[in-house]
Amino acid sequence: MRTLPVGDRALLVEVASAEEAQALHAELLRRRADGALTAEEIVPAARTVLLDGLADPAALARELTASEAPAAPAPARTVVSLPVRYDGPDLGEVAAHWGVSEEEVARIHAATEFTVAFCGFAPGFGYLTGLPARFGTPRRGTPRTAVPAGTVALAGPYTGVYPRSSPGGWQLIGSTEAVLWDHARVPAALLTPGTRVRFVPVATA
Numbered sequence: 001m002r003t004l005p006v007g008d009r010a011l012l013v014e015v016a017s018a019e020e021a022q023a024l025h026a027e028l029l030r031r032r033a034d035g036a037l038t039a040e041e042i043v044p045a046a047r048t049v050l051l052d053g054l055a056d057p058a059a060l061a062r063e064l065t066a067s068e069a070p071a072a073p074a075p076a077r078t079v080v081s082l083p084v085r086y087d088g089p090d091l092g093e094v095a096a097h098w099g100v101s102e103e104e105v106a107r108i109h110a111a112t113e114f115t116v117a118f119c120g121f122a123p124g125f126g127y128l129t130g131l132p133a134r135f136g137t138p139r140r141g142t143p144r145t146a147v148p149a150g151t152v153a154l155a156g157p158y159t160g161v162y163p164r165s166s167p168g169g170w171q172l173i174g175s176t177e178a179v180l181w182d183h184a185r186v187p188a189a190l191l192t193p194g195t196r197v198r199f200v201p202v203a204t205a
Contacts, residue, residue: 124181
């Protein structure tokens with residue numbers, strides 16, 4: 001575990017893996033809820049956690065570097081189910097890369113329980129982990145200039161759902177009508193770090 005100061009009141013904590021980042025994020029949230037940690041923001045990423053609004057970042061840095069990595073967090077109790085049509089334009093390419101049929105891609109993906117590791121790229125966009133490493137999927141060689149909102153996509157070890165239309169280089173395997181980001185909802189993001197997610201196949205039109 002390595003710590004780096006960020007300005008006067010923030011600290012970036014680097015760990016060795018995505019799993020360690022998820023565990024550290026969960027532990028820091030627990031400590032803040034218990035009143036043992038004061039931080040305005042605790043933001044996970046692929047292998048880092050950023051803490052902002054700290055009274056004494058140096059003291060926390062010493063404490064964290066002297067401690068062992070926390071145990072994996074207990075899974076969230078609730079599961080968000082997203083209806084998905086496996087009709088994406090890159091479904092055939094993903095099937096070829098995995099060495100299976102398009103129907104098998106849908107079956108494997110829908111049979112997996114995912115966890116939101118962290119969020120980024122766009123408001124409401126969660127990086128979902130859960131697929132076995134052998135199903136890692138390369139990004140497209142040429143990104144698209146526009147990917148529709150609700151598109152379910154793969155890149156590297158991650159699954160994601162585009163919350164709004166935007167450019168993107170992920171492989172598109174399906175679509176959902178679920179609203180990923182809604183300003184009128186609390187919280188606005190449907191998917192937040194630690195959320196468990198299942199994709200439920202629905203028939204294509």
